[in-house]
Amino acid sequence: MAQQHLDPTDPMAGAMTGDALAGYLRAQATEFLRALRLHRETGGDGGAPARSKSRAAGNGSGESVDAARALRRSARRISASLHTFRPLLDPDWSETIRPELAWLSGTLAMEHAYAARLERLLLALHRLSGAPVFPAQAGIALTTGASTADAAADGDSASTACAATPAGGAGTQSAAHTDSPSGTASDTSDAAAGGRATGAAPGGTGPASRPAPTAERGNLTVGAAKAGALLERQLTLARTRAHSTALQALGSSRFHAVADTIALLASEVPLTPAAATADLRPLAAAAEERLTDAVAALPLVTAGHPYNAAALIHGLSPDPAPHPQDAPWHQVRLLLRLHRYAREVLHGDDTQVDVRLLATGQALDRHRDASEAAAAAAQAARTPRIAPATAYALGVLHADQRHEVEAARFAFQQSWQPQTVGTP
Template sequence: MAQQHLDPTDPTAGAVTGDALAGYLRAQATEFLRALRQHRETGGDGGAPARAKPRAGDNGSEQSVDAARALRRSARRISASLHTFRPLLDADWSEAIRPELAWLSGTLAMEHAYAARLERLLLALHRLSGAAVLPAQPGVVDVHGAGAGNGTAEAAAGSRTNVAAGSRAAGAARVDAAAPGTAGPATHPAATPERGNLTVGAAKAGALLERQLTLARTRAHSTALQALGSSRFHAVADNIALLASEVPLTPAAATADLRPLAAAAEERLCDAVTALPLVTAGHPYNAEALIHGLSPDPSPHPQDAPWHQVRLLLRLHRYAREVLHGGTRVDVRLLTAGQALNRHRDASEAAAAAAQAARTPRIAPATAYALGVLHADQRHEVEAARFAFQQSWQIQTVGAP
């Protein structure tokens, strides 16, 4: 499918010079320093690493979470601008600080990612089983099940069988409930014997996921706190403080036009989207994705990598537009496409977490079955997000001027 530029260069418009880039970078650096000051004033603690969200009225915790989010947002925009417009910036300085900004942004994002993943999976279990899975009932925290200590090979084989059965059952339910050419979950799953089996294992599956992801979130929380107190972070903050007052542009940046570099970022995005299998993105059932996710191989799903790359390129394109337009013009169409790709990433990572939990040794058959259903549900959410992106992108290209 031929792609058209979303924001074609107007030859009659005046050039956007390095002054606009300098102003944008200074503004983002100022936002970074403001968020850092707020984070320190609120104690530098985004709240206890627990499942629950901050309580109403817990202003310090909420402000710290907001400050950490603002730090990530500014770091992403600075790093993206350094990448897109790197010919106009001091090469040594730019190449030195970009990896540090990526490290900081990724480190600060992990705790929130684990918390959101856990909430997503528990809500999906609740929706699929039709029964509340939280709070966990007494006796449910033991994820090994009665008699799990008896045969290990037989139990593991039985668990894998039940995981696959759950995945197939969920997939079949999705295919039966979905209309041809659509993607996404059925609104009202039919009552079946498999639904009863899912309800039995949902509580234990939820407890297992909560234990694993809460532990991961606790570690991410500690890692973030250590990072913010490290000499490495202080070096980043010092560089950003200098950036707020002086941007290391090359001598040619004063008269160079930013639009060709921004157009190159858009071109890379369009090429990546063209390479996506958009024609098959609307299929409601993707058996290959389910088989790979439940295999013993814990590597990332190969189907997802091109979509994650498009998400990153779309973000670079959006930030380049912010530089050109001073951050005042928002393209709702690009935001819609970005939201679809964010849902794709979230569902993909949630499916991987469910598959990882299903690999836990000696889990009960009902628990394995519930995790298989949950994995299939999230993989279908992946397909639905791809379909939503396809629809959004087609509207953009058809409606582009």
């Protein structure tokens, strides 16, 4: 286990040897096995009948999502520690298990990512157009979307997004089959929804006191419903495939080999002979230095401006490649995670909360989510034979998400201070 700090006022005091790393890896391996058992009990293999009867409806699904999230969290921490402190670990074992943990974490994360992306885009469409995203939802109280967003903020985005936009629902099919340049029924429904959203008086007594929307707002309202239906079809299909891939992965021999390795790690950590006397702090400092260098290479001056037209131009181009401006920021996000996990290895449960690292991490998470949402909107806009109003709504949605990217970069630039990263 980690040794006690000699000086309680200096968290870096004392010798941090391989014992601290071994204790951290054993603890994370134990968490991994506990989450795996919970996942199998609640959703991985159907669960026990007695447990199913004792749960409220839908609670087992939520516990299964939490278990999958715990699996990803433990896998990320073990993989990051193997990367940061690899000179102190058996090289063959480390280089074999680390890619497998990355594969597992990425596979389990895709379903949640697609569900959260769909939820984000639908809420953005509603905010931009001021009308229900789907024509069939015009009679539903708008507070339903707010309650869904609150539930997603509590951490169950995948289940709430699925409940809010069921695959194959009547509203989805109605909008899906009318998304054509010559569609008339959907246009009429969209126009009616736009009239209700922009303040038409009930009972056909004429417009309300609010001013009439501009032509651009009207076009956005007309296309928002069909754009939402198109995004729902594409992202729900991707989420379904990701769910099937995750289930296949958890039942594969590859995953069982990873679980067996983690089970051995919970009892024995393959350290090198030099790890008994080696100090962990230089390796953790190297991770901090890599983060600082990557941040120094970011265009923080550009991030200080509220508008970045080059980002919008590239995102709407026919090239479906990832945005070139986003890659350095994604790399900083990964390096920030490595630095945070290295701090956990050094200090264990006594790790002090670094407000700056917390704020910058949240800003980079927002950046990643908005960037991927913008890419999804641009990909949907490239769908052949869609109505002009649908393409217009998707273009506005893409621009909105790219503005969110710029806002996240600005928030990161404001949170990042010139002081030492490791200082809380």
